[in-house]
Amino acid sequence: MSSVRDLVREDLRDFAGYASARTQRLEGDVWLNANESPLANPGDAEGRCRRYPAPQPPELQARLAEVYGVEVEQLLIGRGSDEAIDLLVRALCVPGRDAVLATPPVFGMYAVSARLQGAAFVEVPLIDGPDGFAVDVAAVRNAALARSAKLVFLCSPSNPTGGLVPLAEIDHLADALSGRAIVVVDEAYIEFADAASATTLLAAHQNLVVLRTLSKAHALAAARIGVAIGHPDLIGVLRRCQAPYPVPTPCADLALAGLSPDALALTQARVTETIAERDALAAALTTAPGVRRVYPSAGNYLLVRFVDADRAFAALLSAGIVVRDQRAAPQLGDALRISLGTPAQNARVLSALQVSEIAA
């Protein structure tokens, strides 16, 4: 079996990255090695932020590994999963040579990171079928091999279409691309899905990476905590490509508080409520005036096609409700993406759309 290290850019395989004051393991009780201030900032009464943080705060690492059911060595904490996407593209793709593959309509950061790295961006469109948008896995495999993609991004549940990629298909794809490309499964919304995480496939595939985040179900978007989970060798490479101290202490503290057993239980209850709201709103929207199609969703949002999306967007806006206009996305010229809110907010969405002009 080939090593995942062979997929990393040749020039970065033995790259040590930045050696910070925190990299050396030394003992002492007076720390004068990092040009930090000996006294706390007056606004930081407890001096929590006086010194540089651990590059990967051990307590948060341990808790995230526990919550996601993986080993600490398999996990990299970053500034949101957005940073993980960027690190993967930078560490894997040689500019002008290697490609990144994704399946539009889909989350835009894969294309942005590819472009910033000078990596070609290969698109294999989702197929709009009777059960919603689905990944054409055979086409993805063929295109990845033909266009020398180093990274294949699958979004599951997919933003904005809401569909899941079956684990069996991810399993087959990782097998088919073994030694050629890494399959990245972006699970930003998996908490809202009735499906197992692709982390359950990690033991079988070195070339599989799963992205998780605290930004959506865990309601900590501003804390910017996301993780990449994969083979320890690859995680080590990504860590060495990352900024020296990527996890601010206040963010790590917030994340730990947000992952306490009590907080997790409350989050789980809210997720359950959001799922019920999603299914109820989807059913109600199906019969709303001017709605063409409501896609089944495994996330905390609904993708909706309208007879006149312009009017629907305007009707929502004039009711003070801002939704995501998807009309510039491929295949979605008549669609809006509506995030689930509180039950009261969802009721407002529905009543704002109960005006007959939208159907005209």
Ligand SMILES: *Cc1c(COP(=O)(O)O)cnc(C)c1O
């Ligand atoms: C929101 C979102 C992200 C970004 O998450 P952060 O952890 O906040 O960076 C990643 N992937 C998808 C598909 C998203 O919708």
